Amino acid sequence: MSTYPNVAETKELIKQLVSIPSPSGNTIKVIEFVENYLQNLNVNTTRNRKGGLIATLPGANTKEHRMLTAHVDTLGAMVKEVKSNGRLKLDLIGGFRYNSIEGEYCEIHTAKGAILTGTILMHQTSVHVYRDAGDAKRNQTNMEVRIDAKAENEEEIRALGIEVGDFVSFDPRVQITDNGYIKSRHLDDKASVGILLQLIKRVKEDGIMLPYTTHFLISNNEEIGYGGNSNITPETVEYLAVDMGAMGDGQSTDEYTVSICVKDGSGPYHLGLRKHLVELAEANNIGYKLDIYPYYSSDASAAIHAGHDIIHGLIGPGIDSSHAFERTHEESLNHTEKLLYHYIQSNIVTY
Template sequence: MSTYPNVTETKELIKQLVSIPSPSGYTSRAIQFVEDFLKDLHVETKRNNKGGLIATLPGENDKKHRLLTAHVDTLGAMVKEVKKNGRLRLDLIGGFRYNSIEGEYCEIHTSNGKTYTGTILMHQTSVHVYKNAGDAKRNQENMEVRLDAKVKNADDIRELGIEVGDFVSFDPRVQLTDNGFIKSRHLDDKASVGIILQLIKRLKEENITLPHTTHFLISNNEEIGYGGNSNITPETIEYLAVDMGAIGDGQSTDEYTVSICVKDASGPYHYELRKHLVELAKQHNVEYKLDIYPYYGSDASAAIRAGHDIVHGLIGPGIDSSHAFERTHEDSLKATENLLYYYVQSEMLSI
């Protein structure tokens, strides 16, 4: 039997995932990576019409199903305007602030398949020229992309094939530290995608038959609100979103435990499922924290809003500085992997 969790392997997998550009709407490469990973494990998968991926592990009970989801789409941007000064104006994809991408390296993905690099900067960057360089607002009006190309005007840019609507991805700047941290953009939610892939791999390696048929949805539109609100089988009773736990003032979530969400902006998560997850954590000595995320929604809450009659829950690794320069620790990855491992082997709630 393999040692689990193999957190070094998990971190390397997350590193590969965050290095694949996949802002919402531009996720085909990341989905293909996940599909290839699962194909090597001989796991049945299918694509939905939205471009997400669904993997299924048959269980002893095929009348009551479970569904777990994590999302491979990330924050990003689109080209809003090809500016006369030879730079690009952005329109953001997902909920974050312009100040969190100031100075970031980026890539522009054109519709003809070419990729160009650039840097996201304030128009008024040079303190030798602009007196208000530090005071100007970080917003769409003032921030722009400086292309790494010889361009002086909008015509030069268009000659490269860059146009309004091209996707812009951010350099993840991923690093694995010697003391167990992984810091990178897009740990929301590629940390959870890596965890789910490792979970499936272990279940296959250990030849475990689950008590219930279990689906794993790798969604691709969560950051814009509707990644996991469809393709839920009528037999699905329990729906567990695996997404980041948010850290900040007033929060109990940290980078070293699994976070179990009790409520977010959509309202409370299912009480009995939450209690079941807590009982499993206690029974198997998995370190956890209960928390409320005030400005947060998940694929599970999107499924509830879509009208699905399901029991919904949310857990995940604690992620510091969410939607900015994110970081977590291998302890949190291990705790989340372990809780999922025991959860999918547990008996379903009696509702």
């Protein structure tokens, strides 16, 4: 039996995932990547009408099911306006601030399939021209996309095929360091997707019979609030979202353990499932932190809000600088993957 988790393999898979542009609303290519990965493992998959992917591993108990979810959709933007100066005004997709994308390289994905590159800048960037270059607000009015093409007015931009509603994706700038860090945009939540794919691979390669039929939803609309709120079988008892743990002042989450969320902006997660996850972590020497994320919601909370009668929980690797220049460490990836490995082989909670 090979060593598990194989963190080098997990990091490489995450690198591949974050390198595929997939802002919410434009996730076809990354779903195809995940679908091909699972089909190569002979895992049955289906797509829902929203474009998400569902993989199912049969278990000994077919009357009670589990579902785990992670999302491949990311933050991004759309073209809001083709400006008279030959640049683009943006409308944001997901919950982040303009200052977090200032100076970022980007791609504009036209409706006809062309991809053009550009840079997101303040209109008042040049300090040699604009006295308020440092003080002007970073907002929709002042920030724009400079396209890498000879186009100096609205007509020339539209001649390139760019139009309102075209998606804009951000350069992930992914790097893996020699001392175990992976830093990139969109670790939320492609780090967790990579972990789930590695988990499924382990189950298939080792011929593990799970105690319950287990579904894995790779959702594609989480950043806009409704990715994981459907396609939950009536037999599903437990629903575990695998998403990032948020770090900052007052938080206990770090980059070296698995974060178990007890409450977020939607309210507390199921107490029994939380206790079960803690017990599994302590029994298997898995580093964990309990935490509350004040401005956060997950696919599990979306499922609860949609009216599903489920036990819901949330865990994930600790991610620094969420929705901006994100980073985590292989130790956090390892602990998250180990906890999930033991969780899917454990009994459903009864309290």
